[in-house]
Amino acid sequence: MIRGLGLFIAQKAFRLMALLVAVSILSFWLVSISPIDPVQAYIGADMLRVSPEQREAIAAYWGLDQPPLQRFVRWFSALVHGDLGTSMIYRQPVADVIRERFSSSFALMGISWLLSGIIGFAAGVAAAMNRNRWLDRLVKWYCYTLASTPTFWLGLLFIMVFSVWLGWFPVGLGVPAGVLAEHVTLGDRIRHMILPTALLSLAGISTIALHTRQKMIDVLDSDYVLFARARGEKGFGLFIRHGLRNVALPAITLQFTTFSELFGGAVLVEQVFSYPGLGQATVEAGMKGDVPLLMGLVLCSTVFVFCGNALADLIYRVVDPRIREGGMRR
Amino acid sequence: MNRPIHMEKRRIRAVHSILGFQAGLRQRTLFLFLITALLLVVIGLGGALLEPGSSATSLHERNLPPSFSHPFGTDWLGRDMFVRTIQGLSLSMRMGLTGAVSGALIAAVMGLAAATMGKTVDRIITWLIDLFLSVPHLVLLIFIAFVCGGGIKGVVIGIALTHWPSLARVIRAEALQIRSAEFVQISRRLGKSRRWIALRHIWPHLAPQLLVGTLLLFPHAILHEASITFLGLGLSPHQPAIGIILSESMRYLSAGMWWLAVFPGLSLLIVVRAFDLLGDQLLQLVHPRHARE
Numbered sequence A: 001m002i003r004g005l006g007l008f009i010a011q012k013a014f015r016l017m018a019l020l021v022a023v024s025i026l027s028f029w030l031v032s033i034s035p036i037d038p039v040q041a042y043i044g045a046d047m048l049r050v051s052p053e054q055r056e057a058i059a060a061y062w063g064l065d066q067p068p069l070q071r072f073v074r075w076f077s078a079l080v081h082g083d084l085g086t087s088m089i090y091r092q093p094v095a096d097v098i099r100e101r102f103s104s105s106f107a108l109m110g111i112s113w114l115l116s117g118i119i120g121f122a123a124g125v126a127a128a129m130n131r132n133r134w135l136d137r138l139v140k141w142y143c144y145t146l147a148s149t150p151t152f153w154l155g156l157l158f159i160m161v162f163s164v165w166l167g168w169f170p171v172g173l174g175v176p177a178g179v180l181a182e183h184v185t186l187g188d189r190i191r192h193m194i195l196p197t198a199l200l201s202l203a204g205i206s207t208i209a210l211h212t213r214q215k216m217i218d219v220l221d222s223d224y225v226l227f228a229r230a231r232g233e234k235g236f237g238l239f240i241r242h243g244l245r246n247v248a249l250p251a252i253t254l255q256f257t258t259f260s261e262l263f264g265g266a267v268l269v270e271q272v273f274s275y276p277g278l279g280q281a282t283v284e285a286g287m288k289g290d291v292p293l294l295m296g297l298v299l300c301s302t303v304f305v306f307c308g309n310a311l312a313d314l315i316y317r318v319v320d321p322r323i324r325e326g327g328m329r330r
Numbered sequence B: 001m002n003r004p005i006h007m008e009k010r011r012i013r014a015v016h017s018i019l020g021f022q023a024g025l026r027q028r029t030l031f032l033f034l035i036t037a038l039l040l041v042v043i044g045l046g047g048a049l050l051e052p053g054s055s056a057t058s059l060h061e062r063n064l065p066p067s068f069s070h071p072f073g074t075d076w077l078g079r080d081m082f083v084r085t086i087q088g089l090s091l092s093m094r095m096g097l098t099g100a101v102s103g104a105l106i107a108a109v110m111g112l113a114a115a116t117m118g119k120t121v122d123r124i125i126t127w128l129i130d131l132f133l134s135v136p137h138l139v140l141l142i143f144i145a146f147v148c149g150g151g152i153k154g155v156v157i158g159i160a161l162t163h164w165p166s167l168a169r170v171i172r173a174e175a176l177q178i179r180s181a182e183f184v185q186i187s188r189r190l191g192k193s194r195r196w197i198a199l200r201h202i203w204p205h206l207a208p209q210l211l212v213g214t215l216l217l218f219p220h221a222i223l224h225e226a227s228i229t230f231l232g233l234g235l236s237p238h239q240p241a242i243g244i245i246l247s248e249s250m251r252y253l254s255a256g257m258w259w260l261a262v263f264p265g266l267s268l269l270i271v272v273r274a275f276d277l278l279g280d281q282l283l284q285l286v287h288p289r290h291a292r293e
Helices: A002-033 A038-049 A052-061 A068-080 A094-129 A134-147 A151-165 A186-220 A223-230 A235-256 A259-273 A278-288 A291-319 A321-329 B005-019 B025-050 B081-116 B119-133 B137-147 B151-179 B182-189 B194-230 B242-252 B259-286
Strands: none
Touching: A002 A068, A002 A291, A002 B119, A002 B137, A094 A134, A094 A186, A094 A235, A094 A259, A094 A278, A094 A291, A134 A186, A134 B259, A151 A186, A151 A259, A151 B194, A151 B242, A151 B259, A186 A235, A186 A259, A223 A235, A235 A291, A259 A278, A259 A291, A259 B137, A259 B194, A278 A291, A278 B137, A291 B137, B025 B081, B025 B259, B081 B119, B081 B151, B081 B194, B081 B242, B081 B259, B119 B151, B137 B151, B137 B194, B151 B194, B182 B194, B194 B242, B194 B259, B242 B259
8 A cells, every 4th residue: 555655656746747847848938939028028117218238138137138948948957956036026036926925825725625615515415415406406507607607707796795885804905905014913814815715615616516416416316325215214314324425535536626727716816806825926927927937837836736636546546445456456 | 367277378388488498408409599699699790880989988977877878887987888898798709709719620630630640649639638737727828828928819829728628638539439439340341431431420420519519618718718808918908808897897896886897797697608508508419418417
């Protein structure tokens, strides 16, 4: 078992490396053929006040005067040593920016991920147990409608209802405006996090609920459930004894593979609520042409998604005895 | 009032069958098709026809809530929000359509190539699909929009490049399955040419799949287009796509101007939902077993 696990991790690590190399080569190539002049993007509105000499100095400072291949080699060798370069807009090492942003995004994404998983699972099971009744229709309708609702628009509605009309929550930002960093309490942070978290959880429910519903229906249609019903089992007990474990496993796996959508959702949610997280940094980097930060974020989000998928695989191995035994025999 | 009940029932049934509630799947699909196509034509044409001057600013009509003359209200420059919404939807739908169709074309080429051109090509394309799926869609979209230097082109390319992998996977699997099916094997033994098999056996199976796949990509494409323009990465404020209208409305939310955000977003939701439903219904017709319940 332990040896199998080690092998599994080594395999995944190797795959991640190959993936990261491919992504970095591709993204660097795309940036190098792009019509955007990074010096121009860096200068921005100060265009008229910057002389050609200063321009060259800036280009030399960021190493932009060399041919693309040489730049790539330099950037990539720095990357291998763990140096992602310096962010142009924050004037900080990219790794620091990402670390700082990730810690505030992590709480948002983590809580929403858990909430949407639990609520979605419960909704899916409830819908399947009440198949073709009003609860089922409601869940189905809700999921399909939610899947075609723009997340950011829902965020605008949230702000309108809960912040502007009812005044329950602040309009945006991660911390109260105009308050020194050391005066911000944990309560403030939590109050600012409630709306974004609620929105992100809501957006994630539909996939997991529909999937769980389908799996649960498959289970309910099976022979062993028919037999259990014939023995007189019903309702919640039937679900606990025959449904839960069969349905929970694929649901958990699915939930881990939604990291990609979770990240995308976080980008939109953070933008709507001006929440200082990774997503907002991504948008800013794209808007202001901060190439090092954008590349760093692309790589970081790739690692994030990959970890989700790898964890899903791992959990399958640990939890599902069929796959575990198959792996051991091999 | 005193009509017998069975006549009443028949009348209701007749109304229902016209509305498509009691009709079969095929009628329902056609009915939806009709409504959606009508919606598309109205919005597309409307957007193109309304362009000159009808969303002109009029400063004495600023910030009006919805009324009969302005069903969606007016904005801070006195522009009619209904006209702007139609224009925005029109632009968004055109971009979404271009993106979805290009994405579907890439998917068709890639999927077919993977299924028919040997192991090496298959491996490379499968790897490419995995590569594109390994970066979150929205991050990839932002990245591509940035690389293209913004504008409609960047958004459309971004949508095409982010939407092809899932459909390509479906088409590859489908083509592989048909290729190994018995009737194709027999056809091959009977000495039919590759071209004949491709045209007579594989294409008729794949064409509807491809069509429905494109149709199902379309709503996603519009949603992604709206997201990326909402984030401000695609278009300039002079090209009022629906995302731009919504992002502008953000500044006026705390002033209580709810109609700026509610109606454009709701229209977007309705359009996306309609096309999603249509795609779903068609999928059930084409591929009853694979359709989601």
